[in-house]
Amino acid sequence: MSLVKILEIALKTGRVTRRYPAEEPLVTPEFRGSIEVDPSKCWGCGACVKVCPPNALTLTPSGKSLVLEYFVGRCIFCGMCAEVCPAKAITVTKKFELASANLRDLRSRVVHEVLRCSVCGTPIAAEAEVRAVVKASPVSEEYAVLCPRCRKERFAKSIGLRVGAPGGGPS
Amino acid sequence: MTEPVGKLIEELKNLGGKVEEVRGREIYLVASRDSLRSLAKALYSAGAYLKTCAGVDERPIQGVLSVYYIFGLDELGVDVILRVPVTEEDARVPTIVPEVPAADWCELEARDMIGVEITGRPVRRLVLPEDWPEGVYPLRKDFDYSTRPLRGFRSELPEEVGVPLGPYHPALHEPEYFELYVDGEKVVDVVYRGFHVHRGIEKLAESPRFTYKQVPFLAERICGICGFVHSSCYVMAVEKAAGIEVPERAEFIRSIVLEVERLHSHLLWLGVAAHLLGYDAGFMHAWRIREHTMVLAEYLTGSRKTYGINIIGGVRKDLNVDKLDKTLKTLATVREEFVKLAEVMLSVPQIRSRASGTGVLSRFEARALSVVGPVARASGLYRDVRKDYPYFAYREVSFKVPLYTEGDNLARLLVRVEEVLESIEIIKQLIDKLPGGPIAVESWDIPPYRRAVAAIEAPRGEDVHFIITGVGKPYRWRVRAPTYQNIPALRAMLRGAPLADAPLTIASIDPCFSCTDRVVVYDLKTGSRRTLRISGGVPPCPL
Numbered sequence: 019m020s021l022v023k024i025l026e027i028a029l030k031t032g033r034v035t036r037r038y039p040a041e042e043p044l045v046t047p048e049f050r051g052s053i054e055v056d057p058s059k060c061w062g063c064g065a066c067v068k069v070c071p072p073n074a075l076t077l078t079p080s081g082k083s084l085v086l087e088y089f090v091g092r093c094i095f096c097g098m099c100a101e102v103c104p105a106k107a108i109t110v111t112k113k114f115e116l117a118s119a120n121l122r123d124l125r126s127r128v129v130h131e132v133l134r135c136s137v138c139g140t141p142i143a144a145e146a147e148v149r150a151v152v153k154a155s156p157v158s159e160e161y162a163v164l165c166p167r168c169r170k171e172r173f174a175k176s177i178g179l180r181v182g183a184p185g186g187g188p189s
Numbered sequence: 190m191t192e193p194v195g196k197l198i199e200e201l202k203n204l205g206g207k208v209e210e211v212r213g214r215e216i217y218l219v220a221s222r223d224s225l226r227s228l229a230k231a232l233y234s235a236g237a238y239l240k241t242c243a244g245v246d247e248r249p250i251q252g253v254l255s256v257y258y259i260f261g262l263d264e265l266g267v268d269v270i271l272r273v274p275v276t277e278e279d280a281r282v283p284t285i286v287p288e289v290p291a292a293d294w295c296e297l298e299a300r301d302m303i304g305v306e307i308t309g310r311p312v313r314r315l316v317l318p319e320d321w322p323e324g325v326y327p328l329r330k331d332f333d334y335s336t337r338p339l340r341g342f343r344s345e346l347p348e349e350v351g352v353p354l355g356p357y358h359p360a361l362h363e364p365e366y367f368e369l370y371v372d373g374e375k376v377v378d379v380v381y382r383g384f385h386v387h388r389g390i391e392k393l394a395e396s397p398r399f400t401y402k403q404v405p406f407l408a409e410r411i412c413g414i415c416g417f418v419h420s421s422c423y424v425m426a427v428e429k430a431a432g433i434e435v436p437e438r439a440e441f442i443r444s445i446v447l448e449v450e451r452l453h454s455h456l457l458w459l460g461v462a463a464h465l466l467g468y469d470a471g472f473m474h475a476w477r478i479r480e481h482t483m484v485l486a487e488y489l490t491g492s493r494k495t496y497g498i499n500i501i502g503g504v505r506k507d508l509n510v511d512k513l514d515k516t517l518k519t520l521a522t523v524r525e526e527f528v529k530l531a532e533v534m535l536s537v538p539q540i541r542s543r544a545s546g547t548g549v550l551s552r553f554e555a556r557a558l559s560v561v562g563p564v565a566r567a568s569g570l571y572r573d574v575r576k577d578y579p580y581f582a583y584r585e586v587s588f589k590v591p592l593y594t595e596g597d598n599l600a601r602l603l604v605r606v607e608e609v610l611e612s613i614e615i616i617k618q619l620i621d622k623l624p625g626g627p628i629a630v631e632s633w634d635i636p637p638y639r640r641a642v643a644a645i646e647a648p649r650g651e652d653v654h655f656i657i658t659g660v661g662k663p664y665r666w667r668v669r670a671p672t673y674q675n676i677p678a679l680r681a682m683l684r685g686a687p688l689a690d691a692p693l694t695i696a697s698i699d700p701c702f703s704c705t706d707r708v709v710v711y712d713l714k715t716g717s718r719r720t721l722r723i724s725g726g727v728p729p730c731p732l
Contacts (some may be wrong), residue, residue: 023529024474034477046488048506097491097497
């Protein structure tokens with residue numbers, strides 16, 4: 019009877035279940051686990067926050083700082099954040115044993131100093147981001163430390179001065 | 190357009206249809222309320238299946254509420270989409286159920302979600318809960334995503350209260366609920382009550398926090414088993430609507446991963462079927478073989494499930510020599526072990542005797558209800574999206590579509606067994622022909638208010654996504670999972686059959702159920718009620 023052949027299959031196969039956690043878990047080299055944000059590289063630009071499908075990454079102002087928070091409890095391990103990060107600050111790890119009795123363990127934060135407009139004091143962006151922009155592009159630092167409104171005004175004024183309009187253009 | 194299509198269009202024009210747009214293999218027609226039924230009838234007699242219908246609030250664009258009826262002409266590989274616009278003040282459309290029985294659910298869903306009254310048929314709430322306020326339609330654009338309407342409680346309770354613990358176990362994801370009316374041991378009627386956990390995914394995708402790029406990850410979470418089908422179908426719909434040309438290599442990679450997904454899904458189902466039949470040795474071995482495909486999926490994509498590699502315009506992960514090599518080795522192992530197991534399983538006398546002749550769905554009923562996938566193919570309908578509307582790389586491969594005419598549980602089992610072997614051959618051919626080149630387009634642009642229908646053959650059958658593009662995100666995204674089309678067929682399968690066959694028959698459509706489902710049994714003679722437990726390890730799924 020061919021149905022007895024199942025015994026033959028079973029005997030030949032033996033035990034396939036791993037003795038986890040005593041034995042190493044089976045994870046392939048391509049496995050995507052939780053992410054890590056390197057605070058020394060992060061600019062606080064929020065590109066990762068915009069692309070994150072489940073809102074695991076958030077960027078919120080808190081007092082004088084801007085906080086990038088990663089809540090692994092919401093993470094779906096897609097790794098899109100690492101792909102879009104302009105600073106290459108995010109790495110996808112192979113970690114998946116993330117359970118904890120303490121909710122705080124599931125959150126990690128990168129705190130950024132906020133740069134304020136040197137004229138009117140409006141918060142502009144994280145200081146690290148402005149520094150990176152100044153370094154990467156030929157923007158004069160004088161303009162980079164201004165909020166968009168003051169920047170526009172100063173630009174208009176300087177053009178006005180150049181063409182000699184009275185009052186230095188609209189303001 | 191080919192001659193038969195042209196002839197059909199002429200006929201539809203004579204019946205009052207107005208051609209609005211022809212895009213690729215999709216023909217959009219506007220119909221009036223009065224011409225809808227005759228148009229639907231003409232399409233149905235021409236051999237079209239109803240893929241689904243969708244209510245769309247188009248007031249912000251054209252000042253109307255529209256109901257879209259998506260018909261597919263399998264033999265011609267053409268979709269005909271009827272749009273019936275109505276004003277908000279006079280939002281009524283006639284039912285097409287007498288002509289096209291498969292429209293039963295989607296008509297009711299459109300009524301619930303955008304508030305178009307369906308005339309000429311008994312109506313009830315399908316998707317919305319009983320205590321949802323009247324006149325509030327969640328898919329209308331003026332209904333904000335974050336609104337939570339105050340729901341009233343029923344003031345009077347019946348004197349006698351039955352307390353069924355379940356079917357809604359608080360920890361499980363996807364309850365489905367069948368009321369089986371029995372006379373002795375014979376099932377005389379079946380009432381299905383579903384949508385207990387409607388997740389509002391279509392509305393969520395319209396909410397401010399979602400963009401085109403994020404929706405594939407949301408779509409992938411519609412189903413815990415065939416998630417890649419949904420993300421593929423979403424990106425395909427967007428790519429079709431926007432006219433984005435996807436690199437060939439990306440199409441091949443998508444097809445390979447789709448077939449790997451089919452392998453794991455069918456092996457999962459075969460295990461569950463064995464378990465339901467009390468053959469747990471078969472269950473264990475089916476799942477052991479399935480594990481090879483799960484590990485392979487992780488190696489190819491980065492994740493065992495919810496692969497996350499689909500993006501608009503291509504894929505995120507490339508294949509290399511190591512991966513292709515590992516794939517071929519895994520396929521060889523799976524094939525060898527599966528053939529042995531299938532032979533043993535099918536020789537177990539209890540399996541054959543319990544599966545054959547039970548849960549019969551006739552070809553006629555299958556056609557009327559427009560059932561899909563293995564359920565259709567086991568009832569003699571030659572339907573397979575991969576053949577009828579070839580997408581991605583399926584034009585490049587040759588494979589057989591298993592066809593049975595018995596329409597019973599055994600036929601559905603055999604279809605899936607053969608499909609496992611076909612899938613393995615398909616992947617081998619795809620690897621053999623895998624072209625080089627990029628795996629994604631560098632940039633894309635999606636113009637607003639373009640429409641497209643995409644369909645993919647999921648392990649459970651045809652999955653349909655209909656999209657109207659918007660600004661930065663879909664304007665309307667309609668998903669029709671295969672189980673939506675197949676559940677109504679259960680009534681035909683269960684009626685007149687012994688109660689003991691019900692658990693297997695329900696499972697035979699491979700519904701996406703929670704791990705434990707329950708059925709309440711009413712005995713018509715004694716009026717008593719007991720619950721029947723079906724334990725089948727099927728993880729959660731669809732809408």
